Amino acid sequence: MTDPGVPSAYVRDKRTPTPSREELRARIPGWGVDLDPADRPAHPRLQYPADTGAHWDFPERQPEKWPRERSVEHAFLTPVFGTAQPPKGLSGAVRKYAYARFSEGRLAHWMLLVVGDRLDAAEHRLRSFASTRPDVPATGVRTEFTHGGLRSRRGRSDARHHLLDPVVVAGPWLAAAGGAAVGVRRLVRAVRG
Amino acid sequence: MRAMVYRGPYKVRVEEKPVPVIEHPNDAVVRVTLAAICGSDLHLYHGMMPDTRIGHTFGHEFIGVVEQVGSSVQNLRIGDRVMVPFNIFCGSCWFCARGLYSNCHNVNPNATAVGGIYGYSHTTGGYDGGQSEYVRVPFADVGPAKIPDWMSDEDAVLLTDAAATGYFGAQLGEIAEGDTVVVLGAGPVGLVAAQSSWLMGAGRVIVVDHLPERLEKARTMAYAETLDYDEHDDVVVEMKKQTDYLGADVVIEAVGAEADGNFLQQLTGPKLKLQGGSATALNWAIDGARKGGTVSVVGAYGPIPNAVKFGDAMNKGLTLRMNQTPVKRQWPRMFEHVRNGHLTPRDMVTHRFPLEEIAEAYHVFSSKLDGCIKPLIVPSAA
Numbered sequence: 001m002t003d004p005g006v007p008s009a010y011v012r013d014k015r016t017p018t019p020s021r022e023e024l025r026a027r028i029p030g031w032g033v034d035l036d037p038a039d040r041p042a043h044p045r046l047q048y049p050a051d052t053g054a055h056w057d058f059p060e061r062q063p064e065k066w067p068r069e070r071s072v073e074h075a076f077l078t079p080v081f082g083t084a085q086p087p088k089g090l091s092g093a094v095r096k097y098a099y100a101r102f103s104e105g106r107l108a109h110w111m112l113l114v115v116g117d118r119l120d121a122a123e124h125r126l127r128s129f130a131s132t133r134p135d136v137p138a139t140g141v142r143t144e145f146t147h148g149g150l151r152s153r154r155g156r157s158d159a160r161h162h163l164l165d166p167v168v169v170a171g172p173w174l175a176a177a178g179g180a181a182v183g184v185r186r187l188v189r190a191v192r193g
Numbered sequence: 194m195r196a197m198v199y200r201g202p203y204k205v206r207v208e209e210k211p212v213p214v215i216e217h218p219n220d221a222v223v224r225v226t227l228a229a230i231c232g233s234d235l236h237l238y239h240g241m242m243p244d245t246r247i248g249h250t251f252g253h254e255f256i257g258v259v260e261q262v263g264s265s266v267q268n269l270r271i272g273d274r275v276m277v278p279f280n281i282f283c284g285s286c287w288f289c290a291r292g293l294y295s296n297c298h299n300v301n302p303n304a305t306a307v308g309g310i311y312g313y314s315h316t317t318g319g320y321d322g323g324q325s326e327y328v329r330v331p332f333a334d335v336g337p338a339k340i341p342d343w344m345s346d347e348d349a350v351l352l353t354d355a356a357a358t359g360y361f362g363a364q365l366g367e368i369a370e371g372d373t374v375v376v377l378g379a380g381p382v383g384l385v386a387a388q389s390s391w392l393m394g395a396g397r398v399i400v401v402d403h404l405p406e407r408l409e410k411a412r413t414m415a416y417a418e419t420l421d422y423d424e425h426d427d428v429v430v431e432m433k434k435q436t437d438y439l440g441a442d443v444v445i446e447a448v449g450a451e452a453d454g455n456f457l458q459q460l461t462g463p464k465l466k467l468q469g470g471s472a473t474a475l476n477w478a479i480d481g482a483r484k485g486g487t488v489s490v491v492g493a494y495g496p497i498p499n500a501v502k503f504g505d506a507m508n509k510g511l512t513l514r515m516n517q518t519p520v521k522r523q524w525p526r527m528f529e530h531v532r533n534g535h536l537t538p539r540d541m542v543t544h545r546f547p548l549e550e551i552a553e554a555y556h557v558f559s560s561k562l563d564g565c566i567k568p569l570i571v572p573s574a575a
């Protein structure tokens with residue numbers, strides 16, 4: 001007899017038998033109702049649905065109101081597409097270039113889109129200064145007081161990287177402020193000659 | 194109308210926007226009566242999904258009332274109460290014809306590697322979402338379903354994504370009778386994945402997280418054993434110990450790009466955006482599974498490459514299965530399970546916020562304050 005202290009992984013069978021069906025059914029409502037893989041909705045992997053509700057072979061095309069950016073891995077503009085937030089400004093130009101020039105397989109495609117996102121945020125921040133409703137970062141922060149910010153985080157390991165969040169949010173502001181300060185100093189120096 | 198609007202990483206607010214209009218003959222416009230924030234929205238909120246534009250309205254979990262229908266819509270009428278799957282899909286392309294609704298080829302011009310999703314950046318098609326008073330619903334004859342009379346609004350809204358994804362995650366695990374299933378993440382998706390694992394015949398279900406209130410929920414709602422990774426120096430070793438050094442037959446990864454537990458992954462993923470999210474949970478899944486076992490991934494990642502331990506997956510002969518959930522395919526069977534009380538998604542709702550307090554709702558859910566597991570959003574006109 002092999003020593004019973006040798007764990008299952010080193011012998012042929014699992015050492016702790018699984019509880020019986022009766023036991024599991026008594027303990028867990030519905031245990032085993034989907035036991036038969038053929039009865040699960042994801043089975044088989046390529047399941048041909050009888051009726052999806054579609055009454056077309058290829059859908060009618062939604063009108064394209066401006067040149068809609070699209071992946072070069074598509075044969076054409078898909079018949080239906082979202083029309084939210086058309087590309088605008090410098091960020092729009094970067095985004096359009098990312099779509100037109102690089103396929104989804106290229107890192108450059110995604111990195112340009114990330115750059116587009118940061119430019120978009122900066123463009124809106126500038127615009128918001130000129131508006132009557134400037135952006136206030138992380139307005140939800142007041143819930144730190146109303147919903148137990150400290151109490152909720154006690155002993156949690158992720159509290160450590162939460163400390164970085166303000167840096168991520170304020171980073172661009174601090175960088176902009178730093179840049180502006182350096183610029184002003186240079187200007188002052190230049191004026192003083 | 195009032196709508197949640199993205200203003201940059203960690204910044205959201207409610208703004209006035211025009212009510213959406215019919216843009217295609219098979220569109221409907223739905224007045225939202227109840228919405229929710231999903232763990233996936235956090236990837237957008239933290240600025241991790243490329244091409245998330247300022248002004249975008251998030252929200253892919255919502256139910257509502259049909260307000261307007263396009264000229265070719267046959268299956269819905271104005272006034273119908275509907276639940277809308279988070280996927281936008283045509284029902285007729287090569288992929289939809291094979292039930293791969295989350296991989297539809299006719300709805301997302303921006304990318305071929307992902308289908309259409311409501312309010313989930315331009316990378317999934319550039320559609321505004323449902324954390325708002327009204328929303329445009331394309332392919333109204335294909336996606337939405339009328340809410341059965343017996344179903345609660347909470348269950349209905351959760352079935353549009355979180356619950357369907359938990360159930361789908363368990364199916365991807367191809368659980369055999371008696372299997373030991375480890376579920377990583379005790380969020381809404383992980384909790385339903387744990388419940389569902391039993392339905393498919395699991396012999397043991399172990400849920401891993403580090404938030405006490407969520408682990409408690411895993412024990413009471415899903416009858417699972419729990420493992421707090423903050424209490425262990427190396428949770429993978431603990432998984433081995435608890436499975437007699439075999440590893441888990443099936444690991445369901447229900448955490449995704451925000452995963453904690455490794456500072457370097459957090460820094461390079463969610464914070465600096467140098468990879469498509471933190472791969473910590475994915476790596477724990479790979480290392481915690483037994484050789485020849487299955488890893489089911491429903492946690493979501495961005496399109497930028499990740500630091501994944503692929504060699505381990507290869508050497509261990511793992512089967513890796515994953516997808517965005519084809520929600521509507523899960524519904525007929527799931528409706529039975531909800532009706533019979535075998536799945537109880539509504540049990541995980543902890544908070545309700547009016548749409549006007551969207552910034553507060555995101556902060557509480559993102560930072561996991563106040564025991565929040567699932568926050569619902571109630572639009573002003575609802």
Ligand SMILES: NC(=O)c1ccc[n+]([C@@H]2O[C@H](COP(=O)([O-])OP(=O)(O)OC[C@H]3O[C@@H](n4cnc5c(N)ncnc54)[C@H](O)[C@@H]3O)[C@@H](O)[C@H]2O)c1
Nearest residue numbers: 232233358378380381382448449452453454492493517518
């Ligand atoms: N495949 C799909 O169709 C689909 C649909 C919905 C959600 N999702 C994804 O599923 C994931 C979970 O969604 P959710 O709504 O439950 O999110 P959530 O943020 O509420 O839950 C995630 C949980 O994981 C825990 N966690 C963090 N790091 C962990 C680690 N290393 N190990 C174990 N647990 C860890 C967190 O504490 C949290 O409780 C997200 O990535 C989301 O994008 C995918």
Ligand SMILES: [Zn+2]
Nearest residue numbers: 231232233354
């Ligand atoms: Zn989701």
Ligand SMILES: [Zn+2]
Nearest residue numbers: 283286289297
């Ligand atoms: Zn399709």
